Amino acid sequence: MFRFANPNRFMNWSGKLLPWCAAATAILLIVGTYLALFVAPPDYQQGEAVRIMYVHVPAAWMASFVYGVMAASSAVALIWRHPVADIAAQQSAPLGAGFTLLCLVSGSLWGEPMWGTWWVWDARLTSVLVLFFLYLGYIALVNAFDEPTRGARAGAILALVGVVNLPIIKFSVDWWNTLHQPASVFRIGAPTIAASMLWPLLIMAVGFTLFYVTLLLVRMRSALMAAKLRALRLQEFQAA
Amino acid sequence: MIRRPMSDNPPSSPDFTGTGLACRRGERLVFAGLDFAVPASGALVLVGPNGSGKSSLLRVMAGLTPPEAGRLAWDGVALKEDPQAHRARLHFIGHSDALKPVLSAAEMLGFWAGMRGGGDVAAALARFGLSAAAPFPCRYLSAGQRRRLALARLVASPAPLWLLDEPTTGLDTEATAQLMAAIAAHRRDGGCVVLSTHAPLDLPGAASLSLADFRPRRGLAA
Amino acid sequence: MIRRPMSDNPPSSPDFTGTGLACRRGERLVFAGLDFAVPASGALVLVGPNGSGKSSLLRVMAGLTPPEAGRLAWDGVALKEDPQAHRARLHFIGHSDALKPVLSAAEMLGFWAGMRGGGDVAAALARFGLSAAAPFPCRYLSAGQRRRLALARLVASPAPLWLLDEPTTGLDTEATAQLMAAIAAHRRDGGCVVLSTHAPLDLPGAASLSLADFRPRRGLAA
Amino acid sequence: MSAFRLLIARDLRLAMRQGGDAAMVVAFFILTVVLFPFGVGPEPELLQRIAAGIIWVTALLAALLSLEKLFQTDYEDGSLEALSLLPLPLEFQVLAKCVAHWLVTGLPLTLVAPLLALLLHLDPAGYGALMLGMALGTPILSLLGAVGAALTLGARRGGVLLSLLVLPLYIPVLIFGVAAIEASIGGFGARPHLLILTALLVLASGLVPFAAAAALRQALE
Amino acid sequence: MSAFRLLIARDLRLAMRQGGDAAMVVAFFILTVVLFPFGVGPEPELLQRIAAGIIWVTALLAALLSLEKLFQTDYEDGSLEALSLLPLPLEFQVLAKCVAHWLVTGLPLTLVAPLLALLLHLDPAGYGALMLGMALGTPILSLLGAVGAALTLGARRGGVLLSLLVLPLYIPVLIFGVAAIEASIGGFGARPHLLILTALLVLASGLVPFAAAAALRQALE
């Protein structure tokens, strides 16, 4: 079929790239985890709990990075009607939601020992929560249609509307929190990070990014193959 | 009725043409390599078994569904270049009647005609035997009466191209005759008609296009 | 076809009868003083112009709309006495097809048959040329394919009384022939059929009832 | 399979195929609860004080939103007409649809309620009463909602009309649901309130099918 | 009459004939606000503290509920298909429908808000900011909601999905609406917040018609 003409090219190069990505991900994550758990020093204030940072902060970065990728591929999909971009956006969403959830859960686990509570309505925390809902809304919308192509198109429009709104939401949430709760006790500290903590953190961050790329390629490849299979079966029904 | 005359010997000055059309619904190719041409005052009857793609082709012609491949043109100008002009020149009556239960038949027709610049609502209602029904809300209408009201839009405001999907569904013989008369008058004024049907219709000089002939073969479509 | 034979000389052992029926829709009396009788193996064709009350009469027969006046009986027993037994003995196919876009054709038919105690779904699908469509969700079906699936309910689970409102709407000639064959087989087994139509149908020995004859005079209907 | 269970199975299957019904109700529930801190401010003490009320009010609204389509889609595509002509009495069909509705909405709401209680800093002593109260109360919401959904069938703007009819009926559930939580936080024990909820549930299961079936019949006339 | 105004007139007439749309939105608004005292208890000080938040959250939910059918009925009866084939560009049609929607929902909500403020003991200093904020904020709710309604057209369980999509987008309106009230109660002046709402309104009016029209077109394909 016409629309699966260029996906063939994608299947070719992604198939070659995939093993390299997977290997690099494994190495970086193993090294990063080792450094984070055994080499990096405990914090003089926070103790061993600080090791959560090596998961929490990369996850937080990935949460917004993946949304950016999703919005960019949605724009490409809408403007050039590029089917691979559509699939990239759709398959990114659950991964982004996963990173966001990881950020929330690791932050909560960290908050319990640090602040004595699992959750506070801090501006940064709240905007992560809203981002999580934007992801969920996107996923729900894409899957809410009888026709997969319709869901893809609707999702692309939503992702772009969301990208306009995200800064507005972030800005208003910041404002809201400073308004209601000036000089909060619970501010996420920005500790001056020592090099011994920074290196593991950067390695973990690159590892997370490659992990995302690997998973994305795997998911896109299987989505493309599923679509092909579906089209073949439908064609059979029509021929019969 | 002549079978697919347009691919063999195309009319000299065609008004509404399509070449190499293919249509995808969902993820399936419904037809491919389809050409048609409707000259001024011409009529094209779409036939074919259930599921052969008559409705899909009409939607493509209206510009509702973009064709997967091929080109549509009006007087030689591609539709893609000015979709709004195409919308202004067509009437599309699909399976659904676009009626509001709480609005009266006259209000409903007045709205649709007004959105296209206005027209003679009372005359259009009379043309389809609905004068008595004019003041009643659409929820009181039977299936056939609803269909008549939808068809009355055709004559309430003029448009050169009529696209009708199984227009005689639910109509009794009297209403079918009224529709045929309206189509004949429209064609005398130089208008084009494309319609799909399963029943034989009395349309003098109409060309017929069988969708079954354009079923895409597997393997070819890639 | 014989015109209104039942009021002149009613058949000796009628199965499904109505006497003195009147029907009100909204605030309007649609027909009054209507009698009918359908014997075992009989067929009754409802004809009449748009809005004459064919659909309304079928709904009355199904027990969906209570009649304004008159009495319906099955083998002499009034329907009012056991509405549940009446529901168990009838199939009603109205204008809408009662299909869910996300369920496959086989699942959909399996559900409707299962709710009546089960039946041979695959055979019913084959009977209406839908075997290839069985595993696909209903959203992929065209107007005619949907209608075929709705009609397949008739043969998937048995019921002695079939009430069909314009059943051939949207069907191509092949499917119409399949439906006529199903009706003939049903009647051979002693079943009754009542259907409305605007198109001439090939139903040997069917009686015909013109709704236009029972239009209530104004003033009389109070 | 009996016709009753077949109908439940169909509704569950429809809910599953249609892209995670339960997930969406839960998401709405969480979202609305999240809106309140924006409205009333993030102070934990204030939130703790109104937590029980907010969770229950929002559960009411979430149940309500998902109710609108309980009969609506079946009505519009002609399925309801066909269902009403089946041998299985309409009363049982209503019950089957309520069971299916509860399984895809009330049950997940009950399971996710503790998470929201956490977000709103509810006193830990109230968790048990919250869960039990939701488990008893959400089926009542489904049942009462079914009457409303049947009554508003075919009405224009059914959604808003439905809210008007149903929200007042939901008030007793709200009152006893919140009272149970507050009682167990206050150390009095939630039992009497939970017993009343049980009684309401029994009452609703007995009466609703008849009322809803009658409403459906007249909607189909 | 221009096609734009004809479309507004049709939507208003439909709303009037269909049994008082505005009345129902207002009733839902009042009812939900009335539920809260049952949920959080009747103490005036507590209610006063959360009054602004409750009113705004409820306005959001009321607007949301009435949005579901903005395009839905037109879609189902084929009107939307016919509308999309008219000469008037779909972008203008979206705008016309938003205007009509605001006239039958946002405007009455704005007018009835002071009554609810009274019920919840809102500080009198906040009334002006409440009214002005509602007047500026409710059109934004209609506009953003139109995008959501267009996107969820033809989706399963549109109502709950719509909430999921639209409620996060409503958060800024909620925040600045409440902030305006609290600022004027606190004596700081509500102007900056109201100006931001105005900016959001301008932004939404400019962008929404394109996004919603694009969504509608793909829904009709």
Ligand code: HEM
């Ligand atoms: C559910 C709760 C939490 C959420 C949603 C959350 C969210 C975030 C986000 C979005 C970032 C990225 C900021 C950026 O780089 O721009 C971040 C970074 C960070 N978070 Fe959290 N956080 C949570 C809890 C915590 C807790 C409890 C702590 C420790 C007390 C913490 C400490 C940090 C640190 C040290 C950083 C990196 C420093 C920085 O970039 O500012 N977070 N968090």
Ligand SMILES: Nc1ncnc2c1ncn2[C@@H]1O[C@H](COP(=O)(O)OP(=O)(O)OP(=O)(O)O)[C@@H](O)[C@H]1O
């Ligand atoms: N729900 C209703 N409320 C009020 N009047 C109605 C209703 N439904 C139908 N009518 C009116 O009752 C009359 C009979 O309608 P019915 O649908 O039975 O006609 P019909 O013979 O089936 O016509 P058609 O051939 O057009 O389908 C019509 O004049 C119609 O206007």
Ligand SMILES: Nc1ncnc2c1ncn2[C@@H]1O[C@H](COP(=O)(O)OP(=O)(O)OP(=O)(O)O)[C@@H](O)[C@H]1O
């Ligand atoms: N929305 C859709 N998604 C996927 N496939 C579809 C869709 N609509 C129709 N189809 C399929 O496309 C084919 C053509 O459908 P179409 O409605 O154009 O047929 P038709 O010729 O109008 O048939 P009928 O005579 O039954 O109305 C059918 O096989 C149908 O199954």
Ligand SMILES: [Mg+2]
């Ligand atoms: Mg068709």
Ligand SMILES: [Mg+2]
């Ligand atoms: Mg009829």
